[in-house]
Structures are given as C-alpha cells and as structure tokens.
Amino acid sequence: MENQLLTWRKASSNDEWVELAGKAGTSPGYLNLIAYGYRNASPRLAMAIEEASKSFSDKLVIAKERLVFRKKASV
Structure with missing residues (x-):
C-alpha cells in the first residue's frame, strides 16, 4: 500500500526531495525510510x-x- 509521502517521492525530483x-529538518535518507515504511514519523x-x-x-x-x-499491513 502506497502512502502520501511515497507518492510525493515518486512524483518529485531528487533536488525536490532533498529540499523537502x-x-x-531531517535527511533525505530518513525521509526514504519513512516513505518506504521502515520507520514511522514522530x-x-x-x-x-x-x-x-x-x-x-x-x-x-x-x-x-x-x-x-x-495502517498496518494485514498478515
């Protein structure tokens, strides 16, 4: 299931992602972790x-x- 942050990531250039x-106040790498579901945002x-x-x-x-x-993925 795709989330808004991942949708935004896929529709943006690398420069826009770095700017976001x-x-x-975070790193592009940490945004990727959130976008792909490996971390949650505080x-x-x-x-x-x-x-x-x-x-x-x-x-x-x-x-x-x-x-x-x-939403948690159903198992």
Missing part, C-alpha cells in the same frame, strides 16, 4: 513534513495524520 528534507516530524510540503505549490500536501497513524 531540509525544510522538514508527531513533531510529521508536522514538519506537512508544513514543508506546503511550500511546493505544484505538489500534494502530505497530511501529518497519515504519517503518524499508518
């Missing part, structure tokens, strides 16, 4: 990612709730 990470980081995504007028705004309250 910088604006959110509430504070989720809020920072949402705010940073708002600065890209041509991109989807990433909802903080979707980063913190993720």
Whole structure:
C-alpha cells in the first residue's frame, strides 16, 4: 500500500526531495525510510513534513495524520 509521502517521492525530483528534507529538518535518507515504511514519523516530524510540503505549490500536501497513524499491513 502506497502512502502520501511515497507518492510525493515518486512524483518529485531528487533536488525536490532533498529540499523537502531540509525544510522538514531531517535527511533525505530518513525521509526514504519513512516513505518506504521502515520507520514511522514522530508527531513533531510529521508536522514538519506537512508544513514543508506546503511550500511546493505544484505538489500534494502530505497530511501529518497519515504519517503518524499508518495502517498496518494485514498478515
């Protein structure tokens, strides 16, 4: 199941991804871990990612709730 952050990642250039990470106060590598489901965003980081995504007028705004309250994959 794809999440908003991963969708944003796939639709963005590497420079945009690096810029999003910088604006959110994290690294592009850590954003990748969150996007691909290996790590969860803390509430504070989720809020920072949402705010940073708002600065890209041509991109989807990433909802903080979707980063913190993720659905678990069914087994």
